[in-house]
Amino acid sequence: MYIFMNSFMSGVNSAQTQITFTSMSHIRIYNDLPADVHHILQTKDKNTLVIVNNARNVRYTEGIKNTEPIKESVSGLKEISAITEQLNQNIFIRNGVTKINASLSGVDMENEDCLFHTSDYMQQGSFYDLEKRADGIILGYKLAQNLGVGMDDNITVLTSDGISRIFKIIGIIETGSASVDKTRAITSIRTARQLFSKNRSYATDILINIDDYNKSKETSKKIAAMTDYKVEAWQEGNAQLDSANVLRNILAVAVSFTILIVAGFGIYNIMNMTVNEKIKEIAILKAMGFNGSDIVEIFLTQSIIIGLIGGFTGLAFGYVVSMIVDQIPFKIGSFTTLPIDYSPTDYVLAFLFGLLITAIAGYLPARNASKIDPVAILRG
Secondary structure, three states: OHHHHHHHHHHHHHHHHHHHOOOOOOEEEEOOOOOOOOOOOOOOOOOOOOOOOOOOOOOOOOOEOOOHHHHHHHOOOOOEEEEEEEEEEEEEEEEOOEEEEEEEEEEOHHHHHHHHOHHHHEEEEOHHHHHOOOOEEEEEHHHHHHHOOOOOOEEEEEOOOOOEEEEEEEEEEOOOOHHHHOOEEEEEHHHHHHHOOOOOOOEOEEEEEEOOHHHHHHHHHHHHOOOOOEEEEHHHHOHHHHHHHHHHHHHHHHHHHHHHHHHHHHHHHHHHHHHHHOHHHHHHHHHOOOOHHHHHHHHHHHHHHHHHHHHHHHHHHHHHHHHHHHOOEEEEOOEEEOOOOOOHHHHHHHHHHHHHHHHHHHHHHHHHHHOOOHHHHHHO
């Protein structure tokens, strides 16, 4: 049970993390809003009164104008596993009288797939077809349902600047996150730059994945020293997700610990009953000249043998149960069956704990029995 529950909970946690990072990177670089807003008229004289009617803030520079130098410098860090750029903008998608607000992502297909494995979540069509068609677009399956469209249908994309363009649906994607699939639209970054009239190296976000996503904060500090743009680790913008991961890990430890405690008491009770049933034999052995340490050694050897046999049997049954559950159909994201994580650490810990608790369970009652007077036992 320890092996199965740990494998299942670890698999669920890994699946949740994988689904979460299908559209969210470990580290994000973007152009943040200015921290302070300066007044239009600056005065050094405190006695001067300045009145400005209908004031307007000076527009700041949007996005990242030149992404290549940043990508080259960041790629030199050994922790980096993948890096890509995106152009993200809010749009309206129209199909007949239906008009829905959506988020359009212009992506670099090869790097995007390396970062998020987007091609694995394609429900229909091919992700790399975006390279072949400048008018191609991929929609989240919930967005496609709400629009009432399917493969090879035409839709109209409207930008906030009043630009409209007709796109052909060449793919449907399902990431497993309903909120993402309800608003997500994907096209090539070249097409997105043309649609929003941006230069060839413009992007709104540079997205980075590292080898260990738990170390995102440390790596983001290193990257922040390389650029003037805002560098944000995934924990900063998703505190609730980080908290959920911690709670899931605590729950997994609590369940595993409970299983081990229950198993330990069960083994102890069995060994204690075994020693009590053999109390007369123990008295005879002591009358024949066996001392207390010999009695303890006999039952400790027996308990270790039981622990070895039970340990290997438990490993086999735990693996079989995990394999059976792993075949149960369950469709979410790229998963088609219930997620199971076959971690060698779980098997090693389970076996060592079984052997340890069996040895302890055999030693304690045997030590108590070795102290009993054999004459009292034979008389009683």
